[in-house]
Amino acid sequence: MAKPVSLKVSIKLSNQIWEMAYKARLKEFDDVLEKDDIDISALKEISFHGIPDDQGKRALCWRLLLNYLPTERAKWKTDLMDQRSLYKQFIKEMIVIPGERESDGDVTFSDHPLSMNPDSEWQTFFKDNEVLLQIDKDVRRLCPDISFFQQPTEFPCTDIVNSDNVKRLHTRVQRQVLRCANVERKGLGITKIALSIKKANENYAPMAEGAEAHWEVVERILFLYAKLNPGQGYVQGMNEIVGPIYHAFACDPNEEFREFAEADCFFCFTNLMSEIRDFFIKSLDESENGINKMMNRMLAQLKNYDIDIWLRFQQLELRPQYYSFRWLTLLLSQEFPLPDVLRIWDSLFSDRDRFDFLIQVCCAMIIILRNQLIQGDFPSNLKLLQNFPPMDVQVILSKAVELSRQKIF
Structure with a gap:
C-alpha cells in the first residue's frame, strides 16, 4: 500500500509545479517580446490571459498595446528619445507663470492681470487655474486604499522642483476638503453620486522642495493633457484612467523606463483617451x-x-x-x-x-x-x-x- 503524501510534501510539489508553469509563461512572453519585429497579434493573445509583473513585462506590453512603442525594436531608442524630449518641451512651454518668462522688456507693460485681451497670458493663466483646481482635488484622492501616490517619486521633474521661475502646480490653487467619491455623469463631465468608504491614513501633502509625490506627477500629466486638448479639456474621472497606467510604469524594475514613467504615461494615456474620449463628451x-x-x-x-x-x-x-x-x-x-x-x-x-x-x-x-x-x-x-x-x-x-x-x- 502506497504511503500517503504528507501535507508539507504536497505543498512543495504544488509550489514546484506552479513555479514551472510561471517560468514557462515568462518564456512565452520573452519569445514574443524579444523578436526584432514583434507580432502584435501574438502579444495580444498571450496578454489577454494576464501579463506577469516580473521584469517590467506589464509596463512594456502596455506601451506596445497602447500604440506608444512601434513593433520594430530597432526604432525604440529613437522614438522614445523623441517622445520624451517632446514631453519635456511641453513642460517648459505650458507650465509657466505670466510675467516670469525671460523677456527683453517688461512683459507686464502690454499684458497684466486685468487685461481683457483674449491672447493675454494672464487670462490663460486664470482659466487654467479653474481646471487645475478640479485636477488637484481629484489626484489627491487617487487610490486612497494604498499609499503609493502619496509617496515621493525617485525621479522628480528637475525643471520644476529646481526652478526659481516655475512654481509647482499645486501652489496655484487653494487646497480644499477632499473626500473619495463614486462618480456619475452630470452636464459635460462626471460628478459625485455617493461617498466611498475608502480612506487613507496618510496625507496627500506636497513634498518638500526638491521632491515630488506621485500624485503631483499625475497632476502635471493631466494638466498638460487638458492644455493640449482644449476641445475636451479635463473631465473628472480621467484621474482614474491615468492612475493605473502611471502606477505600472513608475513601478517598472527597469530603471531607465522608470525614470521616464511620466512622459511615457502621458503619451499612453493620450492614446487610450483617443479611443474612449466619447465616454467623456456628453454631446457624443x-x-x-x-x-x-x-x-x-x-x-x-x-x-x-x-x-x-x-x-x-x-x-x-x-x-x-x-x-x-x-x-x-x-x-x-x-x-x-x-x-x-x-x-x-x-x-x-x-x-x-x-x-x-x-x-x-x-x-x-x-x-x-x-x-x-x-x-x-x-x-x-x-x-x-x-x-x-x-x-x-x-x-x-x-x-x-x-x-x-x-x-x-
Missing part, C-alpha cells in the same frame, strides 16, 4: 462609441445571457445608468483594488475588438450576483452593484470569457 453620448450606446449594448447582451435578471431589472426600473455608467466610463477602475484593475486592463488592452470585452466583464459581474439580484429589491440591488463585493477577479474574467463565446452582434 448617442454616437456609435458613446456611453449610452455602450450601456444599451450591455443591457441587450445581459437580456440574452440571463433573461431572469433582465426582467428583474425591468420590474425594479433599475436602469444601467445607475451602476454601469461608472463601470464603463472608468474601465472598472473604481470597482476593484488596484492589482485587480491592472489584471482586468491586461485583457481590455489586449481585446482584438478593443472594449467589447469590457461589456462581457460587466455582464459577468451581474450574472455572478444573479441570486442576490433576483431576490433583492431596488435599494439593496443598487447598493450591491455600486459596491461590488470582493472576490477573485479571475472568476469574473473566466465568466466573461465564457460569455464572449456567446457574443451577440
Whole structure:
C-alpha cells in the first residue's frame, strides 16, 4: 500500500509545479517580446490571459498595446528619445507663470492681470487655474486604499522642483476638503453620486522642495493633457484612467523606463483617451462609441445571457445608468483594488475588438450576483452593484470569457 503524501510534501510539489508553469509563461512572453519585429497579434493573445509583473513585462506590453512603442525594436531608442524630449518641451512651454518668462522688456507693460485681451497670458493663466483646481482635488484622492501616490517619486521633474521661475502646480490653487467619491455623469463631465468608504491614513501633502509625490506627477500629466486638448479639456474621472497606467510604469524594475514613467504615461494615456474620449463628451453620448450606446449594448447582451435578471431589472426600473455608467466610463477602475484593475486592463488592452470585452466583464459581474439580484429589491440591488463585493477577479474574467463565446452582434 502506497504511503500517503504528507501535507508539507504536497505543498512543495504544488509550489514546484506552479513555479514551472510561471517560468514557462515568462518564456512565452520573452519569445514574443524579444523578436526584432514583434507580432502584435501574438502579444495580444498571450496578454489577454494576464501579463506577469516580473521584469517590467506589464509596463512594456502596455506601451506596445497602447500604440506608444512601434513593433520594430530597432526604432525604440529613437522614438522614445523623441517622445520624451517632446514631453519635456511641453513642460517648459505650458507650465509657466505670466510675467516670469525671460523677456527683453517688461512683459507686464502690454499684458497684466486685468487685461481683457483674449491672447493675454494672464487670462490663460486664470482659466487654467479653474481646471487645475478640479485636477488637484481629484489626484489627491487617487487610490486612497494604498499609499503609493502619496509617496515621493525617485525621479522628480528637475525643471520644476529646481526652478526659481516655475512654481509647482499645486501652489496655484487653494487646497480644499477632499473626500473619495463614486462618480456619475452630470452636464459635460462626471460628478459625485455617493461617498466611498475608502480612506487613507496618510496625507496627500506636497513634498518638500526638491521632491515630488506621485500624485503631483499625475497632476502635471493631466494638466498638460487638458492644455493640449482644449476641445475636451479635463473631465473628472480621467484621474482614474491615468492612475493605473502611471502606477505600472513608475513601478517598472527597469530603471531607465522608470525614470521616464511620466512622459511615457502621458503619451499612453493620450492614446487610450483617443479611443474612449466619447465616454467623456456628453454631446457624443448617442454616437456609435458613446456611453449610452455602450450601456444599451450591455443591457441587450445581459437580456440574452440571463433573461431572469433582465426582467428583474425591468420590474425594479433599475436602469444601467445607475451602476454601469461608472463601470464603463472608468474601465472598472473604481470597482476593484488596484492589482485587480491592472489584471482586468491586461485583457481590455489586449481585446482584438478593443472594449467589447469590457461589456462581457460587466455582464459577468451581474450574472455572478444573479441570486442576490433576483431576490433583492431596488435599494439593496443598487447598493450591491455600486459596491461590488470582493472576490477573485479571475472568476469574473473566466465568466466573461465564457460569455464572449456567446457574443451577440
